[in-house]
Amino acid sequence: MIERLLMKNHLSFAECDIEFKKGLVVFSGPSGAGKSVLMQGLLSLFGYGDVHADVIEAVVGKNLGLDAFGFEEEDPNIFKFLKAKNARYFINSQAISKKGMVELSRTFVNYLSVKDNSEFENSRLLGLLDGVCARQESTHTEDVSKFETLFGEYKKLKEELERIEAEEKKIEDLKEFARFEIAKIDEVSPKIGEDEELVSFKKSLSKKEKIEAAMQKAGAVFELEGSVTEVLNLIEVDSSFFDACMNELRLIFEKQNETLEALEEIDVESLLDRIEKIAQLKKRYGSIEEAIEHKLQRQEELSRYENIAFEKAQLEKEVAKYQSNVATESHKISQTRQKYLLLLEARLNDYLSQLYMPTLHLRLDEGTLCELGFDVLHVNLGKVDLKKISSGEYNRVRLAFLATHNEFLLSSGGVLILDEIDANLSGKESMSVANVLKTLSSKYQIFAISHQPQLSSRADQHFLVIKDALHVSRVLPLGEEERIVELARMVSGENVSEEAIVFAKSLLESANL
Numbered sequence: 001m002i003e004r005l006l007m008k009n010h011l012s013f014a015e016c017d018i019e020f021k022k023g024l025v026v027f028s029g030p031s032g033a034g035k036s037v038l039m040q041g042l043l044s045l046f047g048y049g050d051v052h053a054d055v056i057e058a059v060v061g062k063n064l065g066l067d068a069f070g071f072e073e074e075d076p077n078i079f080k081f082l083k084a085k086n087a088r089y090f091i092n093s094q095a096i097s098k099k100g101m102v103e104l105s106r107t108f109v110n111y112l113s114v115k116d117n118s119e120f121e122n123s124r125l126l127g128l129l130d131g132v133c134a135r136q137e138s139t140h141t142e143d144v145s146k147f148e149t150l151f152g153e154y155k156k157l158k159e160e161l162e163r164i165e166a167e168e169k170k171i172e173d174l175k176e177f178a179r180f181e182i183a184k185i186d187e188v189s190p191k192i193g194e195d196e197e198l199v200s201f202k203k204s205l206s207k208k209e210k211i212e213a214a215m216q217k218a219g220a221v222f223e224l225e226g227s228v229t230e231v232l233n234l235i236e237v238d239s240s241f242f243d244a245c246m247n248e249l250r251l252i253f254e255k256q257n258e259t260l261e262a263l264e265e266i267d268v269e270s271l272l273d274r275i276e277k278i279a280q281l282k283k284r285y286g287s288i289e290e291a292i293e294h295k296l297q298r299q300e301e302l303s304r305y306e307n308i309a310f311e312k313a314q315l316e317k318e319v320a321k322y323q324s325n326v327a328t329e330s331h332k333i334s335q336t337r338q339k340y341l342l343l344l345e346a347r348l349n350d351y352l353s354q355l356y357m358p359t360l361h362l363r364l365d366e367g368t369l370c371e372l373g374f375d376v377l378h379v380n381l382g383k384v385d386l387k388k389i390s391s392g393e394y395n396r397v398r399l400a401f402l403a404t405h406n407e408f409l410l411s412s413g414g415v416l417i418l419d420e421i422d423a424n425l426s427g428k429e430s431m432s433v434a435n436v437l438k439t440l441s442s443k444y445q446i447f448a449i450s451h452q453p454q455l456s457s458r459a460d461q462h463f464l465v466i467k468d469a470l471h472v473s474r475v476l477p478l479g480e481e482e483r484i485v486e487l488a489r490m491v492s493g494e495n496v497s498e499e500a501i502v503f504a505k506s507l508l509e510s511a512n513l
Contacts, residue, residue, distance in 0.1 A: 002059070002061075004019050006055065007041050007055065008055040021460055022460065025445065025460065027464075027465055028449075029466055031451075032467070033465045041056055046105035048111055057078065057081075059076045060079055061076055066092075077092055078091070089101045109417065128405050129344055132347070136343070146329070151326055154319070154326045158319055161319050164308060174301075174305060181295070182298050186295070192289060195288060215253060333375075345362045347404050351399070351403050352397070355399065355436060358381060362380075363378045363380070381393075381397060392429065395433075399421055399437075413444055414444055417446075418446065421448060422434070427454060430455060433455060435458070437455065453487040456483075463476065464482070484505055487504035
């Protein structure tokens, strides 16, 4: 259970610090006072919706199974949200992501809003039925889990087979395209580093004539070499430094002449054509290395295309094997569901009878195979489609499902948060909802917003939400006399009549019997 809630700067609430008891906790008050805002704040702490507060903290009882999520259980556990530079969630001072908070809180917090209509999705209905089955046969949960894994593997193999079959239809085009790309790269046969070498040759060619002319003029230096040596000897200066320089210069000239001779033999047109082809490859693939890698990939693909018939045959055998296993396990699960379908129907109708609703009928049909099996669970309320019943009837049906869900799937207890579950109901119908919730509250802590005196009169704890003159919301715990006044206000409006006071007292007296 949630023992305490602290909020700071949450929309219309400046600060809110409330301590809770077990059982049924009801919030009432004028429209717009902040009841839904308060519930939204509580829910946001557990990851449901956006957080608008600076701080939200809840003290939650022990035995939540936190160790399964990697958190150390404490007594009590502290759930906290802080908004500084970044919004952060904590459990017992350990940080947790919003997604992680949602996954964890779902194990003990269940929320039903007036806008929520997801209870009748097939996955939710089958989940409820599986909960009933698991109560009767402990292996059912494991069977369902194993089937989900098996179906996931089957689906992956089937998708791979469908991909191969799609490829097979256009295999010739794919093979032709692979051959074309391989041939294009082979036609050039690029070598790593070749592009830099070719560019260097191109630069040398562009300067060839200038180099030749300059070297012819500079060659005169060698004709004067003897004269320089003679002068050095005459002035008694060692000429070895000059000889070394001239020898080094001679080697440079000789090497350059060899390069010029090699350039004479180059086919300029072929060189430029080669440079253009290399440039086109680089433009298409990024680099020579990437072009070579692309060619290898295409060769691997071509090899696989050649062997696709064998690969397909092997995969077809695997898919057929998995398909048979999936069908067998799905039928096994379906048989168990069918076996306990009437038990679920009876439990739902037990709640519906308390809520003055007609009998409900459940039917399992075979639908498209998925991770839940091939079962589709249909719900019929008498002869009326669920989509056509009134909002008050719809809420009571949802309450029956919620009560059954929590009975079978939250057996260790938990928290239920309800938003105006008794809206648009007559006094008799509202009292039936109050009685069902009161019964559930013996096992679960229930937070409910209500505008009806019947539900509020059954509360173990009753809070009044108001707005002061500065439009700041506040939460006030109500004592016995204050509850009488609030219940009377619900009956007769802001101008409380004596008759409403009498009626309010009678509601509280009957609740205490």
